[in-house]
Amino acid sequence: MSTNNVVETKDLAKVYAGHLLSRESVHALQEVSFEVGEGEIFALLGPNGAGKTTLTKILLGLVKPTSGTATLFGMPVSAGMWKDKVGYLPELFQPQRNLTAQGILMFLGKLSSMKGEELRRRVDQVMEQLGLTEVRSRKVGSFSKGMILRLGIAQALLHEPQLLFLDEPTEGLDPLGRRKVREILIDLRDRGVSILLNSHLLSEVEMVADKVGILHKGKMVAQGLLKDMMPPDQLYQVQIARKPTLGEKWDFREETSGWACVVKGAEMLDALLADLRTNGITVQSVSPFRTTLEDVFISYIGGDSNA
Amino acid sequence: MLSWPIIKHSFGRTLLQPGLLFAGIVQVAVLLFFLFGIYFKLDHGEIVSITIFNHETEQVPTYQNIMLPSLAESLHYGLMFFFIVGMAGLFTEDLKDPFLGVVLARAHSREEFFLSEFAGIVLASLASLLLFSMLICIILSAKLDALLFTPILGALSFTGEVIILLTVCSFFAVLVGSSTAVIILGVIIYFFLGPLLMLIEKTDNLTLSFVPYLIPPMGKFYTITQGLLLGKPVSVTEFLKGAIQASVYLGIACFLFSRRDV
Numbered sequence: 001m002s003t004n005n006v007v008e009t010k011d012l013a014k015v016y017a018g019h020l021l022s023r024e025s026v027h028a029l030q031e032v033s034f035e036v037g038e039g040e041i042f043a044l045l046g047p048n049g050a051g052k053t054t055l056t057k058i059l060l061g062l063v064k065p066t067s068g069t070a071t072l073f074g075m076p077v078s079a080g081m082w083k084d085k086v087g088y089l090p091e092l093f094q095p096q097r098n099l100t101a102q103g104i105l106m107f108l109g110k111l112s113s114m115k116g117e118e119l120r121r122r123v124d125q126v127m128e129q130l131g132l133t134e135v136r137s138r139k140v141g142s143f144s145k146g147m148i149l150r151l152g153i154a155q156a157l158l159h160e161p162q163l164l165f166l167d168e169p170t171e172g173l174d175p176l177g178r179r180k181v182r183e184i185l186i187d188l189r190d191r192g193v194s195i196l197l198n199s200h201l202l203s204e205v206e207m208v209a210d211k212v213g214i215l216h217k218g219k220m221v222a223q224g225l226l227k228d229m230m231p232p233d234q235l236y237q238v239q240i241a242r243k244p245t246l247g248e249k250w251d252f253r254e255e256t257s258g259w260a261c262v263v264k265g266a267e268m269l270d271a272l273l274a275d276l277r278t279n280g281i282t283v284q285s286v287s288p289f290r291t292t293l294e295d296v297f298i299s300y301i302g303g304d305s306n307a
Numbered sequence: 308m309l310s311w312p313i314i315k316h317s318f319g320r321t322l323l324q325p326g327l328l329f330a331g332i333v334q335v336a337v338l339l340f341f342l343f344g345i346y347f348k349l350d351h352g353e354i355v356s357i358t359i360f361n362h363e364t365e366q367v368p369t370y371q372n373i374m375l376p377s378l379a380e381s382l383h384y385g386l387m388f389f390f391i392v393g394m395a396g397l398f399t400e401d402l403k404d405p406f407l408g409v410v411l412a413r414a415h416s417r418e419e420f421f422l423s424e425f426a427g428i429v430l431a432s433l434a435s436l437l438l439f440s441m442l443i444c445i446i447l448s449a450k451l452d453a454l455l456f457t458p459i460l461g462a463l464s465f466t467g468e469v470i471i472l473l474t475v476c477s478f479f480a481v482l483v484g485s486s487t488a489v490i491i492l493g494v495i496i497y498f499f500l501g502p503l504l505m506l507i508e509k510t511d512n513l514t515l516s517f518v519p520y521l522i523p524p525m526g527k528f529y530t531i532t533q534g535l536l537l538g539k540p541v542s543v544t545e546f547l548k549g550a551i552q553a554s555v556y557l558g559i560a561c562f563l564f565s566r567r568d569v
Contacts, residue, residue, distance in 0.1 A: 060411075061412075
């Protein structure tokens with residue numbers, strides 16, 4: 001990983017002014033600052049309405065920020081000099097239904113200044129990569145949701161961008177399709193492509209992201225390397241058969257096969273086991289309990305989600 | 308300044324709009340009528356009798372003074388209605404299309420996208436009308452034994468009307484963002500405001516007299532097209548005024564579009 005920042009924002013804010021029916025203005029983004037380095041996968045997490053799509057659109061020049069600065073490859077977004085270096089998959093990729101998959105890729109490739117043999121070669125390559133070769137001449141209107149998404153990813157990769165904006169790239173794909181997309185993302189990162197990923201599928205994000213940023217109500221409430229955001233202490237789950245009589249000290253919760261308590265670190269585990277032994281309670285099982293990105297995410301947004 | 312892939316894309320999409328397809332059906336029906344439904348008997352280049360669906364009549368002045376103008380008028384209004392329905396809403400559909408973001412993230416500038424999209428729509432209308440008018444010219448020239456160019460001139464004038472009206476529609480599209488509202492506005496401007504503006508122009512009221520400078524005089528353009536179709540002498544200088552108004556509308560629409568959040 002290099003320290004060259006491909007995406008950089010500073011105090012980015014976006015306020016949607018009120019209109020006749022609703023005078024109240026909406027603060028979609030508030031002082032958002034973050035960076036994505038070369039060859040990094042930065043996952044942007046947040047509940048619905050947190051401002052993820054607005055942030056992505058500002059970085060693509062589709063929405064104008066109210067204040068703050070945003071640069072891509074060191075140039076202001078408004079300069080638009082980055083267009084041939086950037087690939088974008090929107091959340092709702094819905095191309096014209098009467099065009100074929102190949103027709104759409106050819107059209108978008110030409111918009112990215114590709115032509116002739118180079119364009120045809122890349123269209124063939126991305127279709128092969130995303131498993132669309134057999135349906136290349138079929139109209140998009142007959143495509144399933146998963147096939148449209150794969151076409152969306154194909155168009156984003158078509159012009160071999162150095163920076164990818166992917167909004168929910170695996171939602172609607174079957175497990176094999178998800179794995180394929182994960183492999184593609186990891187391969188791209190290894191080749192130095194930077195990726196800004198918006199996804200609700202936190203387990204998927206956890207498998208590929210280097211950095212994570214959590215947006216909540218327009219503010220970046222946490223960001224950093226994924227490994228740094230996970231709690232350092234190992235968690236353990238202790239399971240017993242009957243309701244314990246240990247008072248408030250241990251937080252046992254009822255589960256389908258008994259009662260369970262999660263403790264942090266080896267010392268706490270020792271203390272709990274000692275307590276249980278003293279009280280003559282038989283331990284059914286002790287297992288390492290892994291903190292997931294979902295746990296981290298919920299700890300930051302405090303369960304206040306519309307997702 | 309213009310992007311050929313976007314023009315081509317917009318051209319193809321416009322031709323597949325239901326409004327344009329209906330206009331195509333009307334055009335084919337008119338072509339079939341001129342091809343198989345009407346025959347002329349000539350004497351030294353003059354029409355002496357006309358046979359319409361096997362009914363021969365020698366009422367040539369009635370054909371020339373009533374039937375032909377009525378046909379041209381209904382065709383003009385009918386085609387314009389379908390053109391407005393087919394094309395006016397395209398700009399607003401574009402603005403709401405989730406695919407727009409993908410295109411704009413690649414297109415070199417918003418202005419390039421907007422003007423190319425507009426050019427594609429205009430080219431689609433021009434192609435549809437020129438093909439139709441050329442076929443009419445060929446059929447009538449063959450039947451009348453004389454070269455006839457008035458349908459082509461009429462088609463060019465009609466395209467001018469379409470372009471001017473579309474600039475106004477594109478402006479409203481960026482402003483209001485509803486295709487139904489833009490179609491209704493287009494219909495009102497063409498079918499109702501055109502004649503009204505011609506009346507307002509004659510008024511002495513100072514405030515009202517400025518209104519014709521704001522909205523292109525579609526009624527006048529209609530009269531010019533009809534005149535060209537029927538071979539009457541007309542002055543096309545009004546189109547110059549309209550072209551200036553259209554440029555202003557298109558310029559403002561393009562400016563607003565380039566500053567709009569997508």
